[in-house]
Amino acid sequence: xxxxxxxxxxxxxxxxxxxxxxxxxxxxxxxxxxxxxxxxxxxxxxxxxxxxxxxxxxxxxxxxxxxxxxxxxxxxxxxxxxxxxxxxxxxxxxxxxxxxxxxxxxxxxxxxxxx
Numbered sequence: 591x592x593x594x595x596x597x598x599x600x601x602x603x604x605x606x607x608x609x610x611x612x613x614x615x616x617x618x619x620x621x622x623x624x625x626x627x628x629x630x631x632x633x634x635x636x637x638x639x640x641x642x643x644x645x646x647x648x649x650x651x652x653x654x655x656x657x658x659x660x661x662x663x664x665x666x667x668x669x670x671x672x673x674x675x676x677x678x679x680x681x682x683x684x685x686x687x688x689x690x691x692x693x694x695x696x697x698x699x700x701x702x703x704x705x
Contacts, residue, residue: 608669609702612676612695613641627685640689644696652704668701 616623616637623634656664675694682688 602665606703609672609699612672613645613699614638616692623685623688627688629685633685636689637692641692641696641699644693645699648697649700649704652700656701656704665702668698672698672702 620631620634620637623629623637624631627634672695675691675698679688679691679695682691
């Protein structure tokens with residue numbers, strides 16, 4: 591395998607890792623969410639569930655929607671768009687707002703890994 595192809599495969603692998611990292615990123619800080627937003631640990635778990643649900647709802651449609659564009663462009667744009675709701679979760683005022691941004695993340699994650 592030539593080095594250029596190896597680098598391209600490694601870059602795609604890293605994009606997939608970054609997408610899945612976003613999916614489960616809140617798992618280790620669920621107790622902090624529960625304390626900060628004054629919700630139960632069980633309710634804090636919705637920060638993962640809502641993202642996973644959005645992935646499940648969006649993933650079946652991604653191939654049809656992204657098939658018209660160049661894969662590298664789609665992955666790059668989706669990764670950049672994924673950074674926006676991820677950043678906005680740091681500035682939420684309520685747990686409901688956090689769940690909204692986590693849902694948006696879940697809608698963008700399949701675009702990165704399914705493309």
